[in-house]
Structure formats: structure tokens, C-alpha cells
Amino acid sequence: MGQGRVRLAVSLAEALGVLDGLEVVEPDPADDELVRLVHEDDYIEAVRRQEPDPRFGIGTSDNPVTPGMHEAAAQVCTATVQACRSVWSGESRVAANISGGLHHAMPALTSGFCVYNDVAVGIRWLREQGVRRIAYLDLDAHHGDGVQEIFYDDPGVLTISLHESPATLFPGTGWPTETGSIVAPGSAVNVALPAGTGDAGWRRAFEAVVPEVLRAYQPEILISQHGCDAHRTDPLTDLQLSVDGMAAAYARVRELAEETTDGRWVVVGGGGYSPLHGVARAWTHLLGVVAGRPVPASTPIPEDWREPYGDAAPATMGDGADGSFVPLADGVDPESAVDHAILATRRAVFPELGLDPEPY
Structure with missing residues (x-):
């Protein structure tokens, strides 16, 4: 995925002083041995050749051949491993790589703008360090299919994904019945939300599933993917979140990391195709939460940052939404597609985790 989005978000974070609360670290040099933790040699060589190859999905409209594609994708993997190493070693409690989160790539297949799966590489690296229980939480509008597929047989990796229903959105996976293989039951949790779901429904679903699952699993480290394509202005998806609701979700993820992993939290980016209203603001909010300095939604965006974009640029860091929701425990609405x-998720996977699927 284009790194111009990342630069845009970083520039807004800088303009608002968010990065003043963070240590910004240069990434280590790209390391092919890290890429090989997940990806097959033949595939890596095909990516290096920079030629269309349908065997590996290279050269499609979603995954075009671009100069330096191997080096760029390998660098993202190295940066995510660097973040994992920093947190697991105790050097940092929280580390972020918003250029990461390329969750669709498979061991020998490009997919959904993703060449190498940096998240899977980071998780595999952690497993090789002896980490026994890793939780991966994916908040992208698209199902985190690559990460789920790679660890579907590994009970030491829990994947949780909240996404638009596969009935209406790529990649067509992430049904509630996908709960892990026979050797890793309950290791995959999927909440497939109907198109049109907004803040209230999304947050209701999050709170009805994620906290209980994380508490039951007791992870040693949490890795969360923060694709921001669930924003209401995103052209590729049909969810309707506000940036206010997304910022509230980021803060909640940090709370759960503090509660369940003693704060060991690795943050990556992901999808997002509304650069100004979605990506720049959402990831600036995310970096503010990482820094422990959340950005109020009412914060004006500096004029010198907005000027190049004219009327297309948002004026503040919020959409004017209140972010409120009603917990599922207050009662199920039999007419609600979100409920x-x-x-469906609770009844499919909660028993495999020793949890009561009924919310009463």
C-alpha cells in the first residue's frame, strides 16, 4: 500500500505536536531472513524479479509490479519485527509501525495491496523467541485473512478480526464459523458486521466480544492492526465509523493491553483510502494514544497543514460524533443485524474458549 498515506499522517501528527511524546526510531536495514520466517523462497524470488507472475498474484490491479517492491515490503517487515523486539525485550512498553499491517499477504501470494505480511512475520519472530500466547486484534474493515490463515493451526496465536461482512466485501472470508483448526480450536474469532454499521453498532460489537476473549486467552503481548478504512468517507468499504469513534476504539485497545498483557502492545497500521478525512486524522489519533497523549476531537487542524488541500481538508480532528453505544448486556434487539x-460470533467461538455465549 502507498506510503504517501503514512507520510500524510506523520505530517499531521508532527503539526499537532503528537510526535513530541514519542521516540522516533530509524528502522533497521531490511532483512530477507525475517521475510523467510513466513514467505516461501520461490515467492520472494518472484517478487524480486518485478515481473507479472499469476502464480503468485503479482501484476494484478490490486498488486501491480512496482520498482523496489521487494525492498520496500521487506523493510516494513523488519520495522514490525523491530517494534515487537522493543516491546518483548522490555525496552519499550508500546511500539508502533503505522506503515505495517499488511494483513492480506499469504506465504506465496500477494493480495489486497499486500506483498509481504509484516504482522505474520512479527508474530512468527515472537513465537521463535518463546512467546507462548500472542493476541492479534485486527480493526481493519477487511478481514485479516492472511494472518488468520498463517496461524490457523497454532493455539499460541489468537486472531480476532472485526470487519465488514464477507458477503459484501473483499476478501470474502472471516465468517463467525471460522474459529481455528482442529488442533487450535478457538484460536480465530471473527465478527462480521453488516454494511452500514456505524459507531454505536461497531463499539457494541467490540465490547460484546473482544474484552471477554482477551481475558480468557491471557496473552503475553497484544499486536493490533488499525486499518482506518472503516471510516465513513472511505471509498472502498461500507462501514460508517466516525474518526471520533475510531479514536475511542484506540483508547479502549490500550486499556485492554494494560489489563491483559501488562501493557505490552505493538501497533501497526493497515488499510485506509480516504487520505485526509480518514487516514491522516485516524492515525494521528492512534499515535496520540500510543504516546499517552490522546488528541481531543475538537482540536483544530493547523491552517498551514490544511492549506495545500484547500476545502478538501477537514477543519478539526473530529466528525462531531458522540461515540455513545448501548452494551449488548442491556438487552438483545432481535431486529438488529448487528446483534x-x-x-453468531459468540455462539460459534465462545464455548471453545470456555466462555458463556449468552450475554445475560
Whole structure:
């Protein structure tokens, strides 16, 4: 995925002083041995050749051949491993690589703008360091299919994904019944939300599933993917979140990391195709939460940052949404498609985790 989005978000974070609360570290040099933790040699060589190859999905409209594609994708993997190493070693409690989160790539297949799966590489590296229980939480509008597929047989990796229903959105996976293989039951949790879900429904679903699952699993480290394509202005998806609701979700993820992993939290980016209203603001909010200095939604965006974009640029860091929601425990609405999605997830996977699927 284009790194111009990352530069845009970083420039806004700088303009608002968010990066003043963070240590910004240069990434280590790209390391092919790290890429090989997940990806097959033949595939890596095909990416290096920079030629269309349908065997590996290279050269499609979603995954075009671009100069330096191997080096760029390998660098993202190295940066995510660097973040994992920093947190697991105790050097940092929280580390972020917002250029990462390329969750669709498979061991021998490019997919959904993703060449190498940096998240899977980071998780595999942690497993090789002896980490026994890793939780991966994916908040992208698209299902985190690559990460789920790679660790579907590994009970030491829990994947949780909240996404638009595969009935209406790529990649067509992430049904509630996908709960892990026979050797890793309950290791995959999928909440497939109906198109049109907004803040209230999304947060209701999050709270009805994620906290209980994380508490039951007791991870040693949490890795969260923060694709921001669930924003209401994103052209590729049909969810309707506000940037206010997304910022509230980021803060909640940090709270859960503090509660369940003693604060060991690795943050990556992901999708997002509304650069000004979605990506720049969402990831600036995310970096503010990482820094422990959340950005109020009412914060004006500096004029010198907005000037190049004219009227297309948002004026503040919020959409004017209040972010409120009603917990599922207050009662199930039998007419609500969101509640049907929540119950489908709970009933499919909660028993495998030793949890009561009924929210009463």
C-alpha cells in the first residue's frame, strides 16, 4: 500500500505536536531472513524479479509490479519485527509501525495491496523467541485473512478480526464459523458486521466480544492492526465509523493491553483510502494514544497543514460524533443485524474458549 498515506499522517501528527511524546526510531536495514520466517523462497524470488507472475498474484490491479517492491515490503517487515523486539525485550512498553499491517499477504501470494505480511512475520519472530500466547486484534474493515490463515493451526496465536461482512466485501472470508483448526480450536474469532454499521453498532460489537476473549486467552503481548478504512468517507468499504469513534476504539485497545498483557502492545497500521478525512486524522489519533497523549476531537487542524488541500481538508480532528453505544448486556434487539452478527460470533467461538455465549 502507498506510503504517501503514512507520510500524510506523520505530517499531521508532527503539526499537532503528537510526535513530541514519542521516540522516533530509524528502522533497521531490511532483512530477507525475517521475510523467510513466513514467505516461501520461490515467492520472494518472484517478487524480486518485478515481473507479472499469476502464480503468485503479482501484476494484478490490486498488486501491480512496482520498482523496489521487494525492498520496500521487506523493510516494513523488519520495522514490525523491530517494534515487537522493543516491546518483548522490555525496552519499550508500546511500539508502533503505522506503515505495517499488511494483513492480506499469504506465504506465496500477494493480495489486497499486500506483498509481504509484516504482522505474520512479527508474530512468527515472537513465537521463535518463546512467546507462548500472542493476541492479534485486527480493526481493519477487511478481514485479516492472511494472518488468520498463517496461524490457523497454532493455539499460541489468537486472531480476532472485526470487519465488514464477507458477503459484501473483499476478501470474502472471516465468517463467525471460522474459529481455528482442529488442533487450535478457538484460536480465530471473527465478527462480521453488516454494511452500514456505524459507531454505536461497531463499539457494541467490540465490547460484546473482544474484552471477554482477551481475558480468557491471557496473552503475553497484544499486536493490533488499525486499518482506518472503516471510516465513513472511505471509498472502498461500507462501514460508517466516525474518526471520533475510531479514536475511542484506540483508547479502549490500550486499556485492554494494560489489563491483559501488562501493557505490552505493538501497533501497526493497515488499510485506509480516504487520505485526509480518514487516514491522516485516524492515525494521528492512534499515535496520540500510543504516546499517552490522546488528541481531543475538537482540536483544530493547523491552517498551514490544511492549506495545500484547500476545502478538501477537514477543519478539526473530529466528525462531531458522540461515540455513545448501548452494551449488548442491556438487552438483545432481535431486529438488529448487528446483534445477530455478535451472537453468531459468540455462539460459534465462545464455548471453545470456555466462555458463556449468552450475554445475560
